[in-house]
Amino acid sequence: MKRSKHKALRATAALIAGAAGAAMVGGLASASPKASGGHITLTYWNGFTGPDGPTVKALVNEFNKTHPNITIDMSIMPWDTFYTKLLPALASGSGPDIEAMDTQQLPQYAEKHVFLPLNSYYQHSPDTHALAKGAVAATRVNGTQYGVPVNYAPLMMYWNKTLFAKAHIAGPPKNWSQWMSDAVKLSHGGKSPQYGIALADNNTIPVWPILLWENGGGIVNSSITKSVLASPQSISAVEQWSKLIIKDGIAPKNITGADADSLFQAQKAAMEVNGPWATTGYTQAKVNYGLAPVPAGPKRTLTLTDVTAMSINAKDSAAKVKAAETFFNFWNAKATQIDYAVHTGFVPTRTDVTAAELKKNPQVALFEQAGHNAVPYQLGANFTNIDTNTWTPAIEKILDGAPVKSTLESASQQIQSYLG
Amino acid sequence: MATRTLKSRLWYPWATKQRRRRTRVAYLFMAPSLIVLGVFMFYPLVRAGWLSLTNYSFFGASRFIGLSNYGHLVHDPQFWRDLVNTLYYAGVVTPVSVALALGLALLLNRKGLPGRGLFRAAIFLPAVVSFAVSAIVFRFMFTPSIGFLTYWLGQIGIHVPDWLDSVSLAMPAVILVGIWKNVGFYMVIFIAGLQTIPKELYEAASIDGATRWRRFSNVTVPLLSNTTMFVTVIALIASLQAFDQIYVMTQGGPAFSTETLVMLIYRQGFTNFQMGYASAIAYVLMAIVLMLSLLQLKFFSKRVVRY
């Protein structure tokens, strides 16, 4: 008994010491530098995980070094976590001073007035006129600017030169009819099947909307007031492509973006519509690929561009806003953008960067070209309801065998009910 | 047979002074837990309960709207669809995991089994791997034509359907991963339970000439009943709250075929910002779980051996 008493005592003491130690370390860790003597610290949240992270970190470090009065305290977290905690944090006053998010999501937040309108920044900041118009447009919600672009990524078509050569196809398709017939020629079943195209529909950069747009249809109209998903053009686009997938097996059904990338990388899919971030991986995997504009559609020639933008917390003090604007200027300065583009493959947010300045990464210039025919995927404040909760499940059902017309019609009604 | 050793009275009802002291001791023992639970569980839980009566959505004024969230829920087809998915998931995962775990525990509790520790560790391993990583690995196994499962089975002529991407097969796939992830965890609990069965009971049974089957049904089953009850209740609660692997593997898709109630709560609360409505669904789910668990506890309490 005596022995065990000592043991228990020791254990208790260790426990208390441990807890006290933890609390002390915690206290130290939480004591972050506060604004004092003209020095401003800005907390900055974003989700630049993966290969983009190191470049973003290096640029922020450079800013901190060259701006002794401002410190950017950046937290990179997975986007899931970011979206889970951003709004509660902003609501409880522990949110970041600046943050970056996909402009698809921006209207849902702008509607709640958590971000500062930036119209005056755009007016008084000399450099903003050089920003790509498509990127700036993506940060505008009902005529008010809520963000400044961080990156800009038009989609292109990746095509596998080896597989094209094997199928005796000279080059990438230029229009839909070539695209479709090439996709069929490049597909075969058997022990280890091959697909003409890896076309993802969930957890992916949106590709299906491009097909709707190019056929003259879409999901919502340009002013985001009306659903056009049940329009004849939209229905015909989905009918044509879903038939090719189901009947001719040109693409696996219902795959994610990551699956599509794997298939292209393993050379089991001959084409994929994707953003500039994929180049590094495919080059490393020694895939012999080319980049081409998304083939011209029957009605339009258009691709999608993904834009991420920074915004300022509406509760920030004037001094913090000024510091944030200094950071925005740095980020979108020519030198920074060239550096960022060369390392990540993203297109510079400015239009005055020349191909010669990007020669270290010549693919960037191709994507920059593609950006001339690109629009962001904007669904307004109902983005999640329309895209994730209605449109994606509808296309999943169709590829699982549901009839196209009635499925799209009921999805369209649903979307219209969100739009009011 | 087990009752041979049992008899006890723990407290003495004739002494109220004694009884008061005992109550004080009991509450002192529980004080640290109750304080922590009170501050970090019950307070937020009550707050969430309050939210379920409002239209709280993080920003802007939140208004008391009485039971309208609950009224809305009754007519929400998403709720019923996800309830069916949840019951489907739990209805398969709970019994299969518990039975498999018990079987494996009995197998691996055998003394003198070569490499016993390694086998246990191997089967426990999935519980240690994060869901994010398991999801990547499983997606990789099932990727059409290049996943290592689809590829190698394809090479020997077995066609593996594209499980995760099919409306009817995604749920079985998610169920499989749910069982894979937890069976080792439950097995370890069963092994710990088997370890605490006093050995002299088996000895006594052997002396009495009991057969293996009789030893199992007369010693192991009743003495393991506390553990079995625990595992079954925990497994049911966990499977009714299935979220993690579904979230990372299918996000509830394709076409909501794997969306469970907790996924719906997450979607309503964190992507649609309808925190009030999400809390209402959570309270209903809690009521369902509570009801099923109490039924289970009742079922078991008739069978549990008490000393």
Place this chain on the structure above:
Amino acid sequence: MATTLSDLDPPASTARRSGFPTRRRSGEASRFGTAWAVTMASVAALVIVLPLVWMVATSFKPEGAIITAHPSFVSAQFTWSNYSGAWSAIDMPRLLLNSTIFAGGVTLCSLTFDSLTAYALARLDFPGKNVIFVLILITLMLPFQVNLIPLFVELTNFHWINTYQGLILPRATNAFGIFFLRQFFLSIPAELEDAARVDGAGDLRIYRSVMLRLATPAVLTLALFHFMYNWNDLLWPLIISSNSSMYTLASGLALFTGQHVIQYGLVMAGSTLAIAPMVIAFLLIQRRFVESIATSGIR
């Protein structure tokens, strides 16, 4: 089921010690039974471990060789670069320290608090016992996702975001642990407790030297669960810390999965590093299982 039933014999050592000739198997049947059991266990273990073997194998492949048309477990190009890459990409020592403090702190607090409460619920009689037990069970039944926001706001008000106490204290006790230990304490024969009481032991001593000692396998198992669960937890540390110096290993590894690009090699190498300590801990605790039975004095 048939095979498992044949494995229900009491441990061989006990039978030997009891000194009674048992009617069990001849040597040959025993060998056959063992072979059968080993086969069964091997099949189960292989099926379960297969995905993880792929994980470890992948961690030694160069990024470009991971996804191929002909997937294989071993690549011709063996490399350690994912490990050095994972090590340099994130502040591994800091993350390991945070994980240890977080998971260790929670485990220590929770084991102490859970076992005290479980003792009261299992071995003491007092008014309100059933109510408290059901209330504790209820905390197990509410999905964590709903408590998250009120809890986050509460911790913000305490100014506990980005602190160890914010990470640890909300988890300092746990309904699962209380329920788990209660079930085990219920199974401990009353004579042992009565004997201790006759010796003049109070509740604290019975808790310590009867319950905790006899339930050592259960306590160790629970310690492993607590440690493992918190070691692996991704969401909670990410929600409670917005400063990468407070991230744990699991949350740090999540940063290798980008929005559009998964760095397979780094993810797999990092995960292999993260589970290695857990596997070692499990094997150590396995050994303790056997020892604790040998010394517990239950016989």
